[in-house]
Amino acid sequence: MKMRFWFFAVVLIAAIMIVEFDISRRTQARVAAQRRAPATTQLPQSLPAVAAVVSPEPPVAVASEAVKPASFETRFNSEAQAMAQLQTDPNLVEKRLEDLALSLTTEDIESLKKIMNNADRNGDDRALAIELLSRKKTPQSLAALEGFVQSHQTTTKENWSRPQEFNSVGAAQAIEGIAAYPEKDKALTALDSLAKTVDESFLLDRIARSKQSLIGNTDATEEQDNGALKQFVQ
Numbered sequence: 001m002k003m004r005f006w007f008f009a010v011v012l013i014a015a016i017m018i019v020e021f022d023i024s025r026r027t028q029a030r031v032a033a034q035r036r037a038p039a040t041t042q043l044p045q046s047l048p049a050v051a052a053v054v055s056p057e058p059p060v061a062v063a064s065e066a067v068k069p070a071s072f073e074t075r076f077n078s079e080a081q082a083m084a085q086l087q088t089d090p091n092l093v094e095k096r097l098e099d100l101a102l103s104l105t106t107e108d109i110e111s112l113k114k115i116m117n118n119a120d121r122n123g124d125d126r127a128l129a130i131e132l133l134s135r136k137k138t139p140q141s142l143a144a145l146e147g148f149v150q151s152h153q154t155t156t157k158e159n160w161s162r163p164q165e166f167n168s169v170g171a172a173q174a175i176e177g178i179a180a181y182p183e184k185d186k187a188l189t190a191l192d193s194l195a196k197t198v199d200e201s202f203l204l205d206r207i208a209r210s211k212q213s214l215i216g217n218t219d220a221t222e223e224q225d226n227g228a229l230k231q232f233v234q
Contacts, residue, residue: 072107072108072111073111076111076112076115076125076128076129077125079096079100079128080124080125080128082096083096083097083128084124097131097132097135098135100132101132101135101136102136104132104136104141106140109133109136109138109140109141109144112129112132112133112144113129113133113144113147113148115129116129116130116133116144116148116170117148117151119163119167123163123166126166126170127170127173130145130148130170130173130174130177131173131177133145133174133177134173134174134176134177134178134180135177137180137181137182139186142178142181142186142187142190145174145175145177145178146174146178146190146193146194148170148171148174149171149174149175149178149194149198149203150194150197150198152167152168152171152198152200152203153167154198154199154200155167155168155200155202168200168202168203171198171200171203172202172203172206175191175194175203175206175207175210176206176210178190178191178194178210179191179210179211179213179214184214187214188211188214188215191207191210191211191214192211194207195207195208195211
């Protein structure tokens with residue numbers, strides 16, 4: 001009876017020791033696992049998100065060819081065509097001519113001189129060139145008109161032709177442009193000079209009438225014009 005008691009006591013003590021050992025082992029294992037686990041840091045929710053800043057790429061320079069302005073010849077032809085379409089509105093044509101004449105540069109006047117003196121050019125183009133030079137009213141344009149009249153070849157019955165007839169009409173138009181120059185003394189000087197070099201009766205009459213108009217003696221203008229026209233037709 002006593003032996004049985006001690007046997008159970010030993011078994012009970014052994015069981016208690018096994019349970020304590022197992023509990024101790026589990027506790028140590030749990031602590032070790034917690035120590036090995038990586039620490040995780042949680043950002044506070046109040047911290048704003050930081051946006052990534054991307055540096056913009058520098059703009060790529062596109063090499064573009066400079067647009068060259070249209071040549072005077074191109075602009076002249078364009079204006080000639082435009083004014084030809086505006087014949088039903090004389091006031092608009094007048095304004096367009098004035099605006100174009102005022103915009104002429106020194107280089108443009110030289111281009112107009114070439115057009116005016118080029119016998120191979122269209123008659124309308126040459127007449128327009130003379131008209132623009134007459135409206136420009138500068139010393140350069142005045143000299144261009146005077147030079148055109150001086151270089152004119154006298155029209156006779158022997159050399160008459162349509163182009164030659166136009167040259168006479170164009171020279172007469174240039175004389176009127178000279179007479180319209182705002183400085184009368186310079187206009188009279190140019191007309192006096194032309195009267196000494198021109199020997200075509202039609203042009204000499206036009207010069208004389210222009211001078212009379214400048215000095216205020218216009219009583220015989222219509223009569224002189226009719227006489228000059230008869231001589232030119234003959």
